[in-house]
Amino acid sequence: MPVPGHLNFYIDPGRCIGCNACVLACTECDSHKGQSMIQLDYIDRSASPQTVPVICMHCDQPTCAEVCPADAIKRTPDGVVQTARKPHCVACNNCVLACPFGVPKMHTAANLMMKCDMCYDRSSVGLKPMCASVCPSQALFFGAADEIAAARPHSRAIDAFQFGRQSITTKVKIMVPADFEPDALDVTAALAGPSADLIMDNLCDEGEGQ
Amino acid sequence: MSDPVSDQITRPPDGRAPEEQPRWRQDFPIDQHVEQYVTRREFTKFMVLTSVAFVVGQFWIAAQSLLRRKESAPGLEIARLADLPVGGSLIFDYPEPGQACILVRTGEREAVAFSQLCTHLSCPVIAQADQGRFHCPCHNGNFDLATGQPLSGPPRRPLPRVRLEIRGEHVYAVAMEGMAV
Numbered sequence: 001m002p003v004p005g006h007l008n009f010y011i012d013p014g015r016c017i018g019c020n021a022c023v024l025a026c027t028e029c030d031s032h033k034g035q036s037m038i039q040l041d042y043i044d045r046s047a048s049p050q051t052v053p054v055i056c057m058h059c060d061q062p063t064c065a066e067v068c069p070a071d072a073i074k075r076t077p078d079g080v081v082q083t084a085r086k087p088h089c090v091a092c093n094n095c096v097l098a099c100p101f102g103v104p105k106m107h108t109a110a111n112l113m114m115k116c117d118m119c120y121d122r123s124s125v126g127l128k129p130m131c132a133s134v135c136p137s138q139a140l141f142f143g144a145a146d147e148i149a150a151a152r153p154h155s156r157a158i159d160a161f162q163f164g165r166q167s168i169t170t171k172v173k174i175m176v177p178a179d180f181e182p183d184a185l186d187v188t189a190a191l192a193g194p195s196a197d198l199i200m201d202n203l204c205d206e207g208e209g210q
Numbered sequence: 211m212s213d214p215v216s217d218q219i220t221r222p223p224d225g226r227a228p229e230e231q232p233r234w235r236q237d238f239p240i241d242q243h244v245e246q247y248v249t250r251r252e253f254t255k256f257m258v259l260t261s262v263a264f265v266v267g268q269f270w271i272a273a274q275s276l277l278r279r280k281e282s283a284p285g286l287e288i289a290r291l292a293d294l295p296v297g298g299s300l301i302f303d304y305p306e307p308g309q310a311c312i313l314v315r316t317g318e319r320e321a322v323a324f325s326q327l328c329t330h331l332s333c334p335v336i337a338q339a340d341q342g343r344f345h346c347p348c349h350n351g352n353f354d355l356a357t358g359q360p361l362s363g364p365p366r367r368p369l370p371r372v373r374l375e376i377r378g379e380h381v382y383a384v385a386m387e388g389m390a391v
Contacts, residue, residue: 074242
């Protein structure tokens with residue numbers, strides 16, 4: 001049974017308060033067996049408490065599935081990219097390295113990649129994913145497009161991204177300010193910032209010490 | 211759906227048509243429903259090959275049965291008939307060592323043999339030919355000498371019978387009744 005077509009998953013990263021409720025709720029999903037398939041990332045820990053929930057964007061051309069040598073990652077007809085299938089996954093970490101959004105995570109104890117599957121056993125029958133059902137600030141929103149448009153008139157949803165030469169369209173949408181024009185993301189830009197400066201300073205200090 | 215390749219919803223990154231994709235991409239599609247799709251040709255091939263395998267298997271079993279039937283079992287020589295008086299009994303192992311059986315000569319050229327283990331609690335039975343029975347002294351159970359059926363006492367199941375052949379002056383055990391050779 002496919003996910004109802006009128007229901008979409010929206011991420012509004014600016015609304016995230018870092019409470020970790022989504023990470024804990026993910027473990028409660030029936031098919032996740034107590035393992036959280038999502039994580040919370042800090043944008044720039046030394047400069048800001050801002051966090052971003054990292055859930056799978058469910059790309060139209062999933063890079064993780066493209067690079068998987070064991071044919072372990074599959075996509076359902078309604079566009080949900082499933083987590084790795086246990087009999088197939090060989091824990092090679094290709095998907096962890098390849099995903100432009102940094103979503104797949106390797107569970108080394110289980111030798112298995114686990115990533116967000118949009119709580120497919122719930123969303124396929126019209127229920128919200130566990131993370132969206134517990135998010136107190138609704139940074140994770142699962143519902144109809146007109147519903148979120150009415151609730152947040154100053155934001156709009158985007159689902160197209162540019163990573164260098166790679167163009168990606170996703171099933172999950174990100175809410176951005178209405179007047180925001182996305183640029184191509186320079187993945188090396190993250191190396192120039194307060195955290196990067198601290199890292200470089202430490203390296204220089206160690207160098208001077210030697 | 212008529213053609214699973216064209217029904218793929220995940221487009222390859224290079225944007226070329228599905229027919230132009232390499233073979234490995236067709237054999238290992240990312241779309242779940244394409245992978246699970248079984249064409250009519252594949253289904254028919256599977257059914258035909260499976261049926262052929264079953265038929266061949268049946269013929270093989272029949273051939274093995276014919277071969278097995280031709281080989282008559284030599285049997286185990288138990289005793290010379292003359293060495294045993296009429297009404298006398300003899301203990302022997304059949305079909306495996308340690309499985310005690312009892313042979314009783316009932317006539318000039320007649321004999322019966324049964325497993326010696328009482329079907330109640332596996333005590334050894336003794337032959338009492340003058341009374342026409344096998345007697346189990348443990349719990350006073352009795353079996354008929356000719357058929358092995360229980361006559362009295364706790365046993366409910368008959369003693370397993372050993373099929374005998376008398377060839378010349380010798381008695382051979384050829385089979386345990388109720389068991390495959």
